[in-house]
Amino acid sequence: MKLLLTDSGITNGSIQDALVDLLGKPIDESSALCIPTAGYGAPDADPGGPWRFISGRSRNPMIDLGWESVGVLELTALPSIDTARWVSWVQEADVLLVNGGDALYLNHWMRKSGLVELLPSLPDTVYVGLSAGSMVMTPRIGQDFVGWKPPTGGDSTLGLVDFSIFPHLDHPACPDNTTAAAERWAAEIAGPAYAIDEQTAIKVAGGTVEVVSEGHWKLFNPAS
Known part of the structure; x- marks a missing residue:
């Protein structure tokens, strides 16, 4: 699987070019499945959030890019489907x-x-994450981002990449997500970690990690 882990969706031309490169063909010739599930779990969640995502009416460009087709894959429904x-x-x-x-x-x-x-x-499928949709691919998110508490506790996630992500760096709507806060978070993570803003994404393909950005970001890596 090829990954495009974004902070806020396809927010600029560089990130869109990275998406097209991963797809290997134009967006309007590509079929998409959107997964709204994370939008139900946040402490401040409301039913309008998943609807805006699915309908392409959110402020995060993803669904409304001109796909050949779009479907919905709701993960909570899958255990009851063949x-x-x-x-x-x-x-x-x-x-x-x-x-x-x-x-x-x-x-x-x-x-x-x-x-x-x-x-x-799914080696040829492209996974595009938005904020939590990106963070879930990392080994852990850090206690700062724990909202919904899993039955097993902790802050571990899927670990399909070997770095963690601090999103919404210095965003006006997230006043606590400062560079100083990211540094404290990274010290607690104790592993490779990126702080990224809304104009930044991380592209992962063939074992290569590339930061795609028209904004600002920082890599925290204790090994360095």
Whole structure:
């Protein structure tokens, strides 16, 4: 699976170019499945958030990019659907567009639904995360970002990449997400970690990690 881990969606031309490169074809020739699940788990969640994401009316460009087709994959529904049926939907999609919200809630349902077990078998599929949709791919999110509490506790997520992500760096709507706060968070993470803003994404393909940015970001790496 190829990853485009964004802070706020496809917010500039550089990030869109990275998406097209991962797809290997134009957006209007690509089929998408959007996953709204994380939007239900945040402490301040409301039903309008997932609807805005699905309908392409959010402030985060993802669904409204001009895809050839778009479907919805709600992870909480998958345990009640025949596995072969929904697996075929995922296998046929060119890209998974994964909403923000609560990363631990999304982690829980990616595991419980069985989707995480399918991902390694999809080498050509592109996964595009938005905020929590990106953070869920990391080893852990840090206590600063724990909202919904999983039955097992902790802040561990899927660990499909070997770095963590501090999102919304210096965003006016997130006054606590300062560079100083990111430094404290990274010290607690104690592993490779990126702080990224809304004009930044992290592209992962073939074992190579590349930061794509028209904004600002910082890498914290204790090994360095």
